[in-house]
Amino acid sequence: MTLRERFQETRAKASDGFKGGKLMSSIFRPGSPFRKGYVDSPRNRSYVVMNNVLYHLHPVKVKRHGVRLSYTLCLGGLSFFLFIVLTITGIWLMFYFRPTELAYVDIQNLQTTIAFGSLVRNMHRWGAHLMVLVVFLHMSRVFYHGAYKAPREFNWVIGVILLLLTLLLSFTGYLLPWDQLAIWAVTVGGNMAGYVPVVGAQVKFGLFAGLEATTATLLRFYVLHVLFFPFIIVIFMAVHFWRVRKDGGISGPL
Amino acid sequence: MVDIPEHLLQRSAEARAKALGISIEQAIAEMKGQSDPTVISKEPEVKIIDETPPPAAETPAKPADAPPPPAKTITPLKEEHSTETTEKVAEVKIEEKIPAAETPAPAAETPAPAAETPAPAAPEEVDFAPEVKVTQRLLTVVKAKPIQKPVKEPIDKVNTWPHLMLPEFVALMAMTAFLIFLSAILQAPLLEEANPNVTPNPAKAPWYFLGLQEMLSYWDPQIAGVMIPTVVGLILWMAFPYIDRNPETHPSKRKFAIMFYTFFLAGAGTLTIIGVLFRGPGWNWVYPWIDGIWFDDLLDWIHFE
Ligand code: HEM
Numbered sequence A: 001m002t003l004r005e006r007f008q009e010t011r012a013k014a015s016d017g018f019k020g021g022k023l024m025s026s027i028f029r030p031g032s033p034f035r036k037g038y039v040d041s042p043r044n045r046s047y048v049v050m051n052n053v054l055y056h057l058h059p060v061k062v063k064r065h066g067v068r069l070s071y072t073l074c075l076g077g078l079s080f081f082l083f084i085v086l087t088i089t090g091i092w093l094m095f096y097f098r099p100t101e102l103a104y105v106d107i108q109n110l111q112t113t114i115a116f117g118s119l120v121r122n123m124h125r126w127g128a129h130l131m132v133l134v135v136f137l138h139m140s141r142v143f144y145h146g147a148y149k150a151p152r153e154f155n156w157v158i159g160v161i162l163l164l165l166t167l168l169l170s171f172t173g174y175l176l177p178w179d180q181l182a183i184w185a186v187t188v189g190g191n192m193a194g195y196v197p198v199v200g201a202q203v204k205f206g207l208f209a210g211l212e213a214t215t216a217t218l219l220r221f222y223v224l225h226v227l228f229f230p231f232i233i234v235i236f237m238a239v240h241f242w243r244v245r246k247d248g249g250i251s252g253p254l
Numbered sequence B: 001m002v003d004i005p006e007h008l009l010q011r012s013a014e015a016r017a018k019a020l021g022i023s024i025e026q027a028i029a030e031m032k033g034q035s036d037p038t039v040i041s042k043e044p045e046v047k048i049i050d051e052t053p054p055p056a057a058e059t060p061a062k063p064a065d066a067p068p069p070p071a072k073t074i075t076p077l078k079e080e081h082s083t084e085t086t087e088k089v090a091e092v093k094i095e096e097k098i099p100a101a102e103t104p105a106p107a108a109e110t111p112a113p114a115a116e117t118p119a120p121a122a123p124e125e126v127d128f129a130p131e132v133k134v135t136q137r138l139l140t141v142v143k144a145k146p147i148q149k150p151v152k153e154p155i156d157k158v159n160t161w162p163h164l165m166l167p168e169f170v171a172l173m174a175m176t177a178f179l180i181f182l183s184a185i186l187q188a189p190l191l192e193e194a195n196p197n198v199t200p201n202p203a204k205a206p207w208y209f210l211g212l213q214e215m216l217s218y219w220d221p222q223i224a225g226v227m228i229p230t231v232v233g234l235i236l237w238m239a240f241p242y243i244d245r246n247p248e249t250h251p252s253k254r255k256f257a258i259m260f261y262t263f264f265l266a267g268a269g270t271l272t273i274i275g276v277l278f279r280g281p282g283w284n285w286v287y288p289w290i291d292g293i294w295f296d297d298l299l300d301w302i303h304f305e
Helices: A001-018 A022-028 A042-050 A075-094 A104-112 A117-144 A151-173 A180-193 A200-209 A214-247 B006-020 B024-031 B086-102 B104-109 B163-186 B207-218 B223-240 B255-277
Strands: A059-065 B157-159
Touching: A001 A022, A042 B157, A075 A117, A075 A214, A075 B163, A104 A117, A104 B207, A117 A151, A117 B163, A117 B255, A151 A180, A151 A214, A151 B086, A151 B207, A151 B223, A180 B207, A200 A214, B207 B223, B207 B255
Parallel strands: none
Antiparallel strands: A059 B157
16 A cells, blocks of 8 residues: 555545534434535535525525526525625624714724735725625616516515615715715715605704714714614515515526 | 323334334333334435445345344434424425335445445534534424415526525626726716806706606606696506506517516616717707707716817
8 A cells, every 4th residue: 555545545534533523413414415424415405504604594405597698697595695794794894883973083093004905905895885786786686577567576675675774775875984075975875865855954954963074973883883774674675585485486488 | 301191102103113114012112112113224314425336236135144234323403403403304204105115235334343344434414513412303204395385386496505606696796896996997976066156057957867768858847748748647557557558478479578677677768878978058959969968977987079
């Protein structure tokens, strides 16, 4: 037996013992590729989905035409994924940011003195723009497929709410760097809200926590941005995904 | 073991007897452990990786002196203790019935163990948790009936793993790579500190509101002419599936809807692009390649000089 063979055998044994061991078996449920003895069988393919809490978002089987990339372009999934990326980078940014007069200085420090600060800030910002775009494209995909028709009418309603929440998240985040771009973009946007019929003035006052953008607005937007809207959007996303499945999976084929 | 009510035992024994083709008394005895379980020759589902052709093909079958194959109890019950009950019952139902019909055949063909050809190592049943013994038995076979009646014919389906999850994973990785690349080469803008007393000219909203801002610039005196349609439009947009009663999904049968949305897209896109690129100080028309970019988020993106 050559040294190489002996090495390979030892490695195979170790890997087998590890994969078949108590620890791995306790972490990974039956059917997991990380368990000893995984073979590619129809049953195990089902278990991969059924026995994992995260993959369980999916049904065990999906329509054949639905997995063609050209059908959904994965746009809904990517909207969700961008939301996850934004959550992770956003939490990281929260460590270095105070929604007060110090906000601007905090962002400056983040960019200049903190490792990866600039990169993570850029990812959060461009990711946010990208999410608005991707959600919009997802909506267009759904429209062109007529995927909002019975029995999916209500999921469209939820979708429009998700679009609205995505815009609100992006808009409230826009103010946080507290630079000239932030405050004036939000002032212009907030003034538009003032033109809403009947309750415009009230909406604007509630949005700005006053008559114009101040640090009170900053705090308000911050809380909405990091807590309130994410909380609400997660609930609506849960309903959205649930309805996709309950309405019989992806629509089509055309 | 838990005491099982007699009538349930009876019913289950009947099912077992029917499935295995044995008498009810025999089934009861087996279930109570008073007699060895009926042998069913059944290859476990594990694929044979060994390339040696099965010996049955080479060795002539000797039905006369072939000893019965080593006793194997019905395995599916034992194999995965953790699946949902319904699935298990459904599987057991299928797998038990088929071998029952074929039992004599494979037994007859099994070669004597002493035959020259070494039998390939029997594919191993993987016992995931050897210390856990079988604690349940088949009580009864319930016919699998869906709770909801399927309205349509069965559809062509594929396993989510790997056919959906793999492409999803690739899309996710590609998006991550793209975002990191973008963030590495483009710096997010950070202008001077906020100052309510210095109004920049022009003051622009985020890009997704710029189409709206552009519209407001046309109808400024009659603001109601823009905002009311916007708010009403949003509500109508939500109600859209209830307004569009055409059940067809094929583009050729919903030309109006497709046209409507395409016009909306073109309009919104044009207004947004005008707002982003072609509006400068005083909201006057500018050409970005002559007068420069008047949209700070794009400052780092495009250079015309
Ligand atoms: C945060 C935003 C959103 C997320 C994360 C999201 C996620 C998803 C996902 C993952 C799917 C599965 C199919 C696919 O990937 O296309 C889906 C389907 C769907 N979405 Fe969304 N979505 C969002 C916004 C919207 C919007 C704005 C609309 C419409 C106004 C919408 C309407 C629908 C409908 C009707 C379906 C069913 C499509 C079909 O069966 O073909 N969603 N969504």
